[in-house]
Amino acid sequence: MKIIYADNAATTKMSRVAIDAMLPYMEEYYGNPSSLYSVGQKAKEALEQARADVAACFNAEAREIYFTGCGTEADNQAIISAARLGERKGKKHIISTAFEHHAVLHTLDKLKKEGFDITLLDVHSNGIVTAEEVAAAIRPDTCLVTVMYANNEIGTIQPIKEIGAVCKEKGVLFHTDAVQAAGHLHIDVKDQNIDMLSISAHKFYGPKGVGALYARKGIILTNVIEGGAQERGKRGGTENVAEIVSMAAALKDACAHIDEYAEKETKLRDRLIAGLDKIPYGELNGDRVHRVPNNANFCFEGIEGESMLLMLDDKGIMCSSGSACTSGSLDPSHVLLAIGRPHEVAHGSLRLSINEQFTEEDIDYIIASVTEVVQYLRDMSPFWRDLVNGKRPHVFSE
Template identity: 55%
Template sequence: MNHTIYLDNAATTPVSKEVLDAMIPYYCEEYGNPSSIFYSVGSKAHEALANARAKVAASLGCEPAEVFFTSCGTEADNWAIKGTALKFAKLGKKHLITSCIEHHAVLHSMKALEKEGFEVTYLPVDSDGFVSVRDVQNAIRPETALVTIMFANNEIGTLEPIEEIARVCHEKGVWFHTDAVQAVGSVPIDFKKLGVDMLSLSAHKFNGPKGVGALICRRGIMPLNFMDGGAQERGRRAGTENLAGIVGLATALDLAVRNLDKKIADERAMRDYVLKEIQAMPKVKINGPLDLNKRLPNNITASFEAAEGESLLLMLDMKGICASSGSACASGSLDPSHVLLAIGLPHEIAHCSLRISFGIQNTMEDAKAVCTALKEIVATVRERSPLWHP
């Protein structure tokens, strides 16, 4: 194989050339501070920031005043969760609700708040990773300050019933936040129709730059400030704006939304081809919804019995193919993914998981190549495993 096939787009994506071209002027030519509005260099930067905010709003179906730029999706999650928790704690509301399969940006925020005296309910999910709307409804109490449920799971691709959960939360008078980092740029999102109060996103998930994200806050909804300092972002998020990154985010999001129908069709074709080939192999379990309309169009997560995920990754890499494992071993932990355990997989199967996620740079030839490689590699790993009993 004479080139790298990158199939880990759920982790990050390459920056599009159009995005890079849009960003470059704001490093060397239009280098002004957007807050320095009393001379031309600064006012041009201020105008570029306003244009980027308007472009993001148009792409997501919200108002420009509802867009607040951050350094990443993790910051947006922390701001939404901790800012809301501290705001309502003053009213005696110190109960929070989330799911057990959230990204660590959410789960670790919850753990930090528990140490500060907050109570957190971690809702279970079914075997496909879905949160029950009824469970959300039953978990809400008079002292509940916030519900936060992810839009799409980053490991198994499950698309949660966000509109229904938002409706339940509003009936109970509770704020609702969704971590949409994995969903924005991958599926259609209309902020107003969705009905959520806050939504987090990150540019590097849709071919934008790393180090920039946003928190969308519905008009009338505003958590306490997470960062103190200057008056940037209308006094809500201090720190000189990363203008080049913000322009990159807005450009990438605009491109993603305008080309979304084609992107979804291409990714579904590759996903469905690989799923069919994988399911024909012995002792393979597809994780996440088998109803393919209820999972991200680019996501495949499968467990290959008696074929450890790390071995599969290393051997795929030797063939020039980049994917990721359902196990967290690569990050230094010997424990399997909390998501896979939450949907009921035993440890020994969770450790044998692989995630493939397609992006705009991938082709059907890439899909065919990974299938050919996987059939050979899985057979090789299993032959060496004392746990393999064909």
């Protein structure tokens, strides 16, 4: 059976470039970068080259890049740092959105318990917040605005440059969780007025367990991990040299191909969306245009997401859902609820995230399989029967 991995928003298969880049730092230059002998200094050189390479991808400076253990850690450190800087000036208000990743939302929850005031902006039904809404929420005591670059579930891209401009004008720090965007979209921290940005290597064909935080020079970071003098004293722990080098190689490679891959993926994605649009009583989640090139996310009425996933897995297709049953909690995806999907519809969601290696045949196979699975599950669903018989109202049109 052919295997189609359509969950690239969850993680990606490492590229050859990324694997080849890391091996020498496991086999040969395994020294501790803090050691003075040659095998350590070789590692140190590679570490600093990786820093410069990562910085170059975002038009940042090498000393503005701090390596972390994951995107979540970068989000934590950015938000905690801004909070500590803010509270010294008596500013304890933070603005974010209702559909952030839990790395951001749970960090904000923690600060709320410390007495910070958190505003979570509502998201429009197309999965986008506007710069005007951010501007309207900014108060004299606002110390941070944190808005994700692209949503991890529905892929919608936020107006980062405009939000950054608003923050700059009002003198408020702006952080963006760019985990789903880095390596897939052009990012320029200067042009887009970004003060802090988080990335994660495994979302752009690099290894798991490594990420980075960009923090504009002059922003004093607060440690999340205390320890030695690594990362200019801002992140203790011996550097994960092999993976950092690998991340830099993966990012460089991805950034060199952004336009080429985006063009291919957008075409395939739109073919996928057009095919799934034909399924009655289903709807695309998130804006059709302002979304990452690799993401399609649908809700289908009358069925539940986990059973869709399992049936598709049986057909060799791997993807995700925002149903409660796939989350281990009682509620479906907070992202789908944030864009206004009712619970019963949010349970029937399906996220497909492709890459540039997909073929039109792959896409057509996915369309045919999803169409078949939706029909099959609806045929055994009493909820669907009630919708068809008019006992319950439809949410979507046919």
